[in-house]
Structures are given as structure tokens and as C-alpha cells.
Amino acid sequence: MGTQTDHIIVGGGIMGLSAAWQLAKRGERVHLIEQFDPHHSRGASHGSTRNINNAYHEGFYLDLFDEAFALWRELEAGAPEPLLGLHGxxxxxxxxxxxxxxxxxxxxxxxxxxxxxxxxxxxxxxxxxxxxxxxxxQAGIGYAARALDALEAAAVSAGATIERRARVRGIDASAERVRVEVEGADGALRTVEAGSAIVAAGAWSKPLLEGVIDLPELTxxxxxxxxxxxxxxxxxxxxxxxxxxxxxxxxxxxxxxxxxxxxxxxxxxxxxxxxxxxxxxxxxxxxxxxxxxxxxxxxxxxxxxxxxxxxxxxxxxxxTASGRFVLDTVGPLTVAAGFSGHGYKFAPAVGRILADSATGAALPPAEFRLPAHGIGTPEGSSPTRL
Known part of the structure; x- marks a missing residue:
């Protein structure tokens, strides 16, 4: 028997967990699938610290930074340890x-x-x-390992389900709902079905979405x-x-x-x-x-x-070639990819953008959507599932 939920999230790094937190606290049912254990070293979210860096000149990054900073503080208020160290x-x-x-x-x-x-x-x-x-x-470091724990705790407290040591073997978004084939920790295959799926799988995003969504080159x-x-x-x-x-x-x-x-x-x-x-x-x-x-x-x-x-x-x-993120929704699928080595500090705000896009509340900023990367947005790709 397959699992039914509102939203599937593929990837339990900083972006996937941020999206899970944002969706779950809105009352959405969330099932997050992650192939590794907590604090693994196979991706881009591990380690003790990351820079909280606001030295940008582009307004869209500075807008995102300001929102993320406020959300970091909100998350930190419920965490057992500080998440930011603002030494400049x-x-x-x-x-x-x-x-x-x-x-x-x-x-x-x-x-x-x-x-x-x-x-x-x-x-x-x-x-x-x-x-x-x-x-x-108003800059310094983010305590990355603490942040992962705080996001997971906040998401689970709000009702999200986190499944670890499970690999996604296929994504079918050809219908109105998404069907994701999952190989669980026990090796058994099953299907998880939802009204939407967010793929925030870092280095694995491109192969997972091959033939499902056209993406820009991701190196x-x-x-x-x-x-x-x-x-x-x-x-x-x-x-x-x-x-x-x-x-x-x-x-x-x-x-x-x-x-x-x-x-x-x-x-x-x-x-x-x-x-x-x-x-x-x-x-x-x-x-x-x-x-x-x-x-x-x-x-x-x-x-x-x-x-x-x-x-x-x-x-x-x-x-990505430009260093800008890829954030967009195509049908029932939302993609978060190409953070190009500077995404961590923005993560809580990216989670809000993904939650808005996946629920049909709002589109991501134009600078991050597929057309900004030279990919035409197929007809009907706007998130209209209100």
C-alpha cells in the first residue's frame, strides 16, 4: 500500500528541511525522503559553520537575506543553542x-x-x-549542524514525517499528482503519492529529474x-x-x-x-x-x-552558469537546485519560497525561475493549485 500525503520533499539538507518546516507549520502534510543519516558528509549541508554574508549589491539577494535573517531568528528562538554568531x-x-x-x-x-x-x-x-x-x-557565521537539527525538530514538531536511508528510484509527474518510487531502508520498493513534490536533492537533483523537467546545466x-x-x-x-x-x-x-x-x-x-x-x-x-x-x-x-x-x-x-539558484514549479513538481556554493544563509527564506510555490500561493522571484536560466516554462507550469 502506497503512502498518501500533501507534499513529498526529496532531500533532507538545509533547503529540504527549510521547506519542510515552512510547509508543516502551515498545517500541510509533509513527507521528506533523505537517502543518508543525519549530519552525513556526502552533500553540501554538513560541517559546523557557514558564512552569514550580506556583501551583495543585487537587490534580490539582499531582499532574500533580510527575510532569511528574520526567519533564522524565529527558528533560533525555539532551538536549544544559538544558530547565528554575529562577529561581523x-x-x-x-x-x-x-x-x-x-x-x-x-x-x-x-x-x-x-x-x-x-x-x-x-x-x-x-x-x-x-x-x-x-x-x-549583521553578519558572521551560522552554526550549520545546529541549524539542521533545529529545522528537523521544528518540522517534526509541526507534523512533518522524515524518512531516512531511503532512495528515490523514480519520479512520475505525468498526472495531476506526483508518484515517487522509494527504496526504503529495508530495501523494499513502494510508492509515495502527493499533490506536489519538491526536489531539493543537491548534487542528485539533475539525475533525479532527467526526463521529468528541463533544467539548466548544473555542474x-x-x-x-x-x-x-x-x-x-x-x-x-x-x-x-x-x-x-x-x-x-x-x-x-x-x-x-x-x-x-x-x-x-x-x-x-x-x-x-x-x-x-x-x-x-x-x-x-x-x-x-x-x-x-x-x-x-x-x-x-x-x-x-x-x-x-x-x-x-x-x-x-x-x-549554475550564472551562480543564481534554480527555484521554480512545473506542474506538480517544484525544484530547488544550483545553489552554487552560496545558498546556506538564505535557506529559511528559500524554504518559504518553495512552500509558497508548491502550494500555489506565489511564484518564486523571477531571477531564479527557469526562464532566467534560458529554459522556457511550459504552458500551465504556474503554481495554480490553491
């Missing part, structure tokens, strides 16, 4: 990028400041600065940031971005991001430089080139870190 985030490097973000944030009344290198060094002696430095004070890469030990435990650290000009990127490979991770050191990573992988056939090992490039950056820009102490971690990016 600094952005330096490409002056045009720094000044554009500063201008956009000032126009919104955000709590930001533009510092000189000397002013920044006086605050954060473990770092080296050059050019204007944007400080965002899955394996990325390897590393934690480095501070030389002086008295140093304080912000979260940070180092944005390079296009000609510098040709030489360096990627922009740099990072943050303090309590108990692990300071995380430093190159953005979107990893090798293309099959998510089921990963090595989890960094390439010598990426390993050397991260250490070179630490040696040049972080005098307060020991570059010989790096301990790599592995995660995946699933990226």
Missing part, C-alpha cells in the same frame, strides 16, 4: 565589488562601515588588508576548504571574503572565503575551484593544486594562521 564579516579585494556592495547596503540602512587597511588590521591582527574593507556587522564539483590553526589564541577573527579582479582570478582560480569555526580553527577556502565529480563516486581528497593554492593564500594574507596546519574537509557545489 569583512570583504576586501576588487575595489569595484567592495564599493558596490557598500553602496547597496548603505542604501538599505544596513549596519556597515568602510574601513581603511590600518583600521581593519587594528581590529583583526591575524589578517592582512589592502584597499577599502567593507565590514558588515557538480568537489570543494576542499581547510581549517588552519591560529598562531596566537588571543587573536579575534571575523568572517571574510577576498574578491579578486577578473585578471587576478585567471591566476588564482577563485575568490576566497572563510570564517572562524570554534574548536576547529579558521576555515579558508577557494570558491568554486573544485573538480567535476559524480556525487556517488567521490574521492573526498583535495587535488594538490587546490591544496597548494589555499596554503599560498593563507601565507600571503593571514600572518596569524599557520599554513602548515591545514586540515581539509570535502563538500559539493552544484552550480
Amino acid at each position: 564579516l569583512v570583504t576586501q579585494g576588487d575595489e569595484a565589488v567592495v564599493l558596490a556592495a557598500h553602496e547597496a547596503l548603505v542604501a538599505r540602512g544596513a549596519d556597515v562601515a568602510l574601513l581603511t587597511p590600518a583600521e581593519a588590521t587594528a581590529r583583526w591582527a591575524g589578517m592582512r588588508f589592502a584597499g577599502p574593507v567593507l565590514l558588515g556587522r 557538480v564539483t568537489e570543494e576542499h576548504p581547510a581549517h588552519f590553526a591560529p598562531r596566537d589564541p588571543a587573536h579575534v577573527w571575523p568572517s571574510f571574503n577576498h574578491m579578486f579582479t577578473p585578471d587576478q582570478l585567471d591566476e588564482r582560480g577563485g575568490n576566497v572565503y572563510g570564517m572562524p569555526s570554534p574548536g576547529e580553527g579558521v576555515k579558508v577556502g577557494l570558491h568554486a575551484v573544485g573538480h567535476v565529480v559524480d556525487p556517488d563516486q567521490r574521492t573526498f581528497a583535495p587535488t594538490p593544486e587546490v591544496r597548494a593554492a589555499v596554503r599560498e593564500h593563507v601565507s600571503e594574507w593571514f600572518p596569524g594562521l599557520d599554513p602548515d596546519t591545514g586540515v581539509e574537509m570535502s563538500c559539493t557545489y552544484t552550480s
Whole structure:
């Protein structure tokens, strides 16, 4: 006998759990299917920390950030531990990028400041600065592992069902309702049926939806940031971005991001430089080139870190050509994909967008819908199931 529900969610990472929370607290019946155990290291949602970074100049990202921030606080109010650590985030490097973000944030009344290198060094002696430095004070880190637990607890408390160690083997959205074939933890196959399904499966989204929905190119890469030990435990650290000009990127490979991770050191990573992988056939090992490039950056820009102490971690990016997310509904299916290594901080707001789209309450922002990625939206794809 198959399972009947209102909404199926495929994928129990930060986006799938955010959607489950948003739907369940509206009274919708939700069944989330996740192939791995909690806090697994196979995707993009694991680890202790992520940046809460508002250094954007585009209004649609800043709108999303503001909504997500309020929802993080709402979720945090019911969690046993803090979910945000707002020690500030600094952005330096490409002056045009720094000044554009500063201008956009000032126009919104955000709590930001533009510092000189000397002013920044006086605050954060473990770092080296050059050019204007944007400080965002309502920024810092999100405690990623805590957030996963808090979202799952909130969703389950509101009535959602979470099924783990279960793999989706097929999706049929040819009728008004969605039928999902699931291989359970016991190996038995069964069907789950619902009025809508949200696919938020990270690196597995494209293969799951092959032949079901036309998606833009989604490139899955394996990325390897590393934690480095501070030389002086008295140093304080912000979260940070180092944005390079296009000609510098040709030489360096990627922009740099990072943050303090309590108990692990300071995380430093190159953005979107990893090798293309099959998510089921990963090595989890960094390439010598990426390993050397991260250490070179630490040696040049972080005098307060020991570059010989790096301990790599592995995660995946699933990226679009533009770096913009894919959020849209086609018939009874809603897709959330292509978060391109910068989606975490927006997760609660993305969950609200997915819930609205799946229930027919509202479309996602135009910047994230399929036509914005060059994919024509089939007739009748607007979410009209009120």
C-alpha cells in the first residue's frame, strides 16, 4: 500500500528541511525522503559553520537575506543553542565589488562601515588588508549542524514525517499528482503519492529529474576548504571574503572565503575551484593544486594562521552558469537546485519560497525561475493549485 500525503520533499539538507518546516507549520502534510543519516558528509549541508554574508549589491539577494535573517531568528528562538554568531564579516579585494556592495547596503540602512587597511588590521591582527574593507556587522557565521537539527525538530514538531536511508528510484509527474518510487531502508520498493513534490536533492537533483523537467546545466564539483590553526589564541577573527579582479582570478582560480569555526580553527577556502565529480563516486581528497593554492593564500594574507596546519574537509557545489539558484514549479513538481556554493544563509527564506510555490500561493522571484536560466516554462507550469 502506497503512502498518501500533501507534499513529498526529496532531500533532507538545509533547503529540504527549510521547506519542510515552512510547509508543516502551515498545517500541510509533509513527507521528506533523505537517502543518508543525519549530519552525513556526502552533500553540501554538513560541517559546523557557514558564512552569514550580506556583501551583495543585487537587490534580490539582499531582499532574500533580510527575510532569511528574520526567519533564522524565529527558528533560533525555539532551538536549544544559538544558530547565528554575529562577529561581523569583512570583504576586501576588487575595489569595484567592495564599493558596490557598500553602496547597496548603505542604501538599505544596513549596519556597515568602510574601513581603511590600518583600521581593519587594528581590529583583526591575524589578517592582512589592502584597499577599502567593507565590514558588515549583521553578519558572521551560522552554526550549520545546529541549524539542521533545529529545522528537523521544528518540522517534526509541526507534523512533518522524515524518512531516512531511503532512495528515490523514480519520479512520475505525468498526472495531476506526483508518484515517487522509494527504496526504503529495508530495501523494499513502494510508492509515495502527493499533490506536489519538491526536489531539493543537491548534487542528485539533475539525475533525479532527467526526463521529468528541463533544467539548466548544473555542474557538480568537489570543494576542499581547510581549517588552519591560529598562531596566537588571543587573536579575534571575523568572517571574510577576498574578491579578486577578473585578471587576478585567471591566476588564482577563485575568490576566497572563510570564517572562524570554534574548536576547529579558521576555515579558508577557494570558491568554486573544485573538480567535476559524480556525487556517488567521490574521492573526498583535495587535488594538490587546490591544496597548494589555499596554503599560498593563507601565507600571503593571514600572518596569524599557520599554513602548515591545514586540515581539509570535502563538500559539493552544484552550480549554475550564472551562480543564481534554480527555484521554480512545473506542474506538480517544484525544484530547488544550483545553489552554487552560496545558498546556506538564505535557506529559511528559500524554504518559504518553495512552500509558497508548491502550494500555489506565489511564484518564486523571477531571477531564479527557469526562464532566467534560458529554459522556457511550459504552458500551465504556474503554481495554480490553491
